[in-house]
Amino acid sequence: MMGEVSITTRSPEQTGMLGAALAPELLPGDVVSLGGDIGAGKTVFVKGIAFGLGVEGRVTSPTFTIVHEHMGRYPLIHLDVYRINSIQEMFDLGFEEVLDPTAVLVVEWGDAVVPLLPPRHLQVDIRAVPGAPDERNISLIPRGSTWARKLAGMQVTALELFSAAGAVEHLEQMWSRPPASQPPGTRDHGGAAEMNGD
Ligand code: ADP
Ligand code: MG
Numbered sequence: 001m002m003g004e005v006s007i008t009t010r011s012p013e014q015t016g017m018l019g020a021a022l023a024p025e026l027l028p029g030d031v032v033s034l035g036g037d038i039g040a041g042k043t044v045f046v047k048g049i050a051f052g053l054g055v056e057g058r059v060t061s062p063t064f065t066i067v068h069e070h071m072g073r074y075p076l077i078h079l080d081v082y083r084i085n086s087i088q089e090m091f092d093l094g095f096e097e098v099l100d101p102t103a104v105l106v107v108e109w110g111d112a113v114v115p116l117l118p119p120r121h122l123q124v125d126i127r128a129v130p131g132a133p134d135e136r137n138i139s140l141i142p143r144g145s146t147w148a149r150k151l152a153g154m155q156v157t158a159l160e161l162f163s164a165a166g167a168v169e170h171l172e173q174m175w176s177r178p179p180a181s182q183p184p185g186t187r188d189h190g191g192a193a194e195m196n197g198d
Helices: 012-025 042-052 087-092 110-116 145-164 168-175 190-195
Strands: 005-009 031-035 067-071 075-080 104-108 121-129 132-143
Touching (some): 012 145, 042 104, 042 121, 087 110, 110 121, 121 145
Parallel strands (some): 031 104
Antiparallel strands (some): 121 132
16 A cells, blocks of 8 residues: 655646646545645645646635635635634534535645544645755655555656656656655555556
8 A cells, every 4th residue: 555655846847747646536525635834835736736637717825715616627626724713613614515525625724624624635745845945845645545546546647747747757766765654565555566567
């Protein structure tokens, strides 16, 4: 089973490409929670997801409006809970409605409302890299076995996209590095085994 993955992107475009690589894995009911400080690149990542889902309109930050809805291959609900002060406030604003089983939900600052999220979701943490203004460390943390499998699929797509952009060596080098917390032997199960099969 594919566990947590860490990738360093070197430009906003690469972060967007990672978001786009996630899109083919997304189905209605799926939830992606994004963490990271202001300016980390959460909205850039969501723009990539939206592009990959075929959203045609402009995708902007919902920091002040809290929720934006787009139509692509599926409805995409883009939530930013930065200005929400409590779980209760989120509840009062109607969180159940954004957990629409016919839509894909992406939540910026999702860590703040994690008790409201379904246990199965993908957590994406984006962190700035000290001394490298255009680099970001992106951790993809699958919550639930479905997401571990989807991550394996995302890797295949990411390799294609980065390859087309001439950055494949970089991605291969970054993505294939097993996380320090995971002994190499544990990678040869389930989705990861299929993925490494050819
Ligand atoms: P957030 O939604 O996390 O507050 P945004 O996505 O709105 O952040 O903004 C991220 C900013 O960082 C953008 O101005 C973007 O151009 C810049 N940036 C620089 N390097 C990167 C990178 N590797 N990935 C994502 N954004 C980057
Ligand atoms: Mg944002």
